[in-house]
Structure formats: structure tokens, C-alpha cells
Amino acid sequence: MEKSKKGEDKNMGKVAIYPGSFDPITYGHIDIVERALEIFDKVIVAIAVNEEKRPLFSVEERLQMVKAFFKDTPKVIVDSFKGLLVDYVAKTNAIVILRGLRATSDFEYEFHMASMNRSLDTHLDTLFMMTSKDYFFVSSRTIKEVARLGGGVEGLVPDLVVRRLKEKFKLPVTKRKQIRWDD
Numbered sequence: 001m002e003k004s005k006k007g008e009d010k011n012m013g014k015v016a017i018y019p020g021s022f023d024p025i026t027y028g029h030i031d032i033v034e035r036a037l038e039i040f041d042k043v044i045v046a047i048a049v050n051e052e053k054r055p056l057f058s059v060e061e062r063l064q065m066v067k068a069f070f071k072d073t074p075k076v077i078v079d080s081f082k083g084l085l086v087d088y089v090a091k092t093n094a095i096v097i098l099r100g101l102r103a104t105s106d107f108e109y110e111f112h113m114a115s116m117n118r119s120l121d122t123h124l125d126t127l128f129m130m131t132s133k134d135y136f137f138v139s140s141r142t143i144k145e146v147a148r149l150g151g152g153v154e155g156l157v158p159d160l161v162v163r164r165l166k167e168k169f170k171l172p173v174t175k176r177k178q179i180r181w182d183d
């Protein structure tokens with residue numbers, strides 16, 4: 001691969017890496033990727049393998065859902081990685097780590113992670129993109145909680161993810177019964 005300056009190669013242009021659990025991918029994540037594609041030539045969605053987090057979906061399942069969504073978007077590369085993010089980034093041609101911010105509560109964790117990554121690799125910067133107004137309340141965790149209890153998450157995650165959540169929680173696709181207090 002022919003490199004011009006750090007992180008930029010003649011074949012791929014400017015590359016950002018978007019790491020996360022994506023357990024599962026939501027439209028909040030997708031919105032960040034789509035906006036990043038306005039700035040970068042390629043975005044690598046990198047699914048972190050971290051069994052300590054006890055994910056609902058296996059890495060293979062998560063990869064499949066993300067790949068299915070971006071199958072017609074060649075500017076998005078989907079991959080998974082184990083171990084330190086900085087080690088993985090070093091093997092790619094990414095120039096920045098991309099992360100999303102929803103609320104001030106995200107800030108502290110993200111600030112520590114970005115600072116730690118910069119101390120592990122002094123050249124590595126993290127770029128933060130603010131969530132959109134439509135998705136500021138969307139997180140993989142709340143999606144799973146709502147789906148587990150049978151709530152609708154359509155419009156917040158891709159249709160394939162809706163189906164996979166229903167399969168995981170073995171939810172029937174039936175209409176809700178109305179409670180009648182006078183019965």
C-alpha cells in the first residue's frame with residue numbers, strides 16, 4: 001500500500017476508525033458513520049471483542065448485522081479486533097479514532113479513554129461527533145432493555161436488528177392486550 005503521510009495512503013485516502021461494542025448497532029451509531037463519511041474517505045467500524053462486557057450478541061452476530069446494513073456502502077469497512085485499540089489502529093491506516101457523544105455523562109468516560117489512548121500512542125487523536133437530536137437517547141443498552149421487555153424499537157435500529165432482538169428474546173409478534181380494570 002502506497003503511503004503519503006501518516007494515515008493517508010493513495011488507495012484509501014483519509015481513514016477514520018470507529019470502535020465500539022455495537023451490541024447491537026443502532027441508528028445513533030449509523031448516524032455518526034454517515035456524518036463521518038462527509039469528512040473521511042473511509043470509515044472502519046471496528047467491533048471490540050470484550051467478553052467481560054457480557055455482550056448479548058456474539059462478535060459474529062454483531063459483524064453480520066453491521067455488514068448487512070453497510071453492504072452497499074463500500075466506503076465503510078467492518079471488522080473486529082481483540083486487545084488494545086491502539087495496537088489495532090497501528091495495523092490499519094486510520095488517522096483518527098472516531099467516537100460519539102450523547103450527554104455529559106459520556107464525556108468523562110470518553111475523555112479518560114481518549115487521554116489514555118493518546119498516552120499509549122502520542123500521535124493518536126480522538127475525534128468526537130455530537131449525537132443528532134433524533135438519537136441522543138438511543139444506546140445499545142436501552143435498546144436491549146426495551147426489546148427484552150417487548151417494547152418497540154423500530155426506527156431506532158435497522159430492521160434486521162429488530163428481528164435479531166426478537167429472536168434473542170423469543171418474543172412473539174402479537175398485539176398487546178388492553179388491561180380492563182372493570183373486569
Ligand code: ADP
Pocket residue numbers: 019020021022023026027028029032098099100101102106130131132135136137138139140
Ligand atoms: P462502547 O462499549 O465502546 O461505548 P458503544 O457501541 O456503546 O461502544 O458505542 C460506540 C460509540 O458510539 C461511543 O463513542 C458512543 O458514545 C457512541 N454512541 C452510541 N450511541 C450513540 C448515539 N445514539 N449517538 C451518538 N453516539 C453514540
